[in-house]
Amino acid sequence: MARDYAKQRKPATRRPRASTRKSKPSSTAAKAHWRWYGTGLFSGVFLSFLLYLGTLPPSQDPAQMAVQSEAKPAASEPPKPRFDFYTLLPEQTIDVEMDPGETAASPRTRSSEYYLLQAGSFKQREDADRRRAQLLLLGLDPKIEETNGDNGRWYRVYLGPFQSRSKLNKARGLTAAQDIDTLLLKRSKI
Numbered sequence: 001m002a003r004d005y006a007k008q009r010k011p012a013t014r015r016p017r018a019s020t021r022k023s024k025p026s027s028t029a030a031k032a033h034w035r036w037y038g039t040g041l042f043s044g045v046f047l048s049f050l051l052y053l054g055t056l057p058p059s060q061d062p063a064q065m066a067v068q069s070e071a072k073p074a075a076s077e078p079p080k081p082r083f084d085f086y087t088l089l090p091e092q093t094i095d096v097e098m099d100p101g102e103t104a105a106s107p108r109t110r111s112s113e114y115y116l117l118q119a120g121s122f123k124q125r126e127d128a129d130r131r132r133a134q135l136l137l138l139g140l141d142p143k144i145e146e147t148n149g150d151n152g153r154w155y156r157v158y159l160g161p162f163q164s165r166s167k168l169n170k171a172r173g174l175t176a177a178q179d180i181d182t183l184l185l186k187r188s189k190i
Contacts, residue, residue: 114161118183121156128155
């Protein structure tokens with residue numbers, strides 16, 4: 001007998017839906033993870049302990065410790081420092097060969113000379129005034145001097161005169177900190 005397959009309906013079978021929730025791992029899988037974690041942790045602690053034991057100094061027998069404890073009180077007192085310079089310095093002398101004429105001439109040359117710092121040389125008066133303002137802000141006392149020469153008129157900014165090297169070095173340090181180049185000039189009093 002012939003069958004008509006087109007008209008025949010098959011009963012619909014339902015497929016189960018895929019769950020959107022994440023399934024919990026089975027308890028045996030979670031236990032296995034914790035076992036591996038615990039094993040690694042224990043191994044790390046054990047190896048660290050073995051490494052610590054390897055770095056300890058070797059132990060000594062009680063007989064050696066007793067001998068060392070007897071020797072320590074005598075060696076524990078540090079030697080007292082000796083200060084020989086109290087006796088050595090007064091005994092030393094320094095021989096300096098100097099002509100009497102040199103000692104008399106040096107104070108006169110020092111008093112007749114003084115030092116200046118040239119903080120710039122400019123063609124324009126405005127540039128010299130600008131440099132002077134920078135130096136005034138640093139707490140210095142600059143002066144502008146106008147000179148005429150073969151190459152035209154120049155405005156030079158001077159600091160000083162300085163009577164001592166310490167004041168000169170202080171001014172030079174202040175200008176160097178502000179990236180201002182200076183030129184040391186030695187002049188004699190007239």
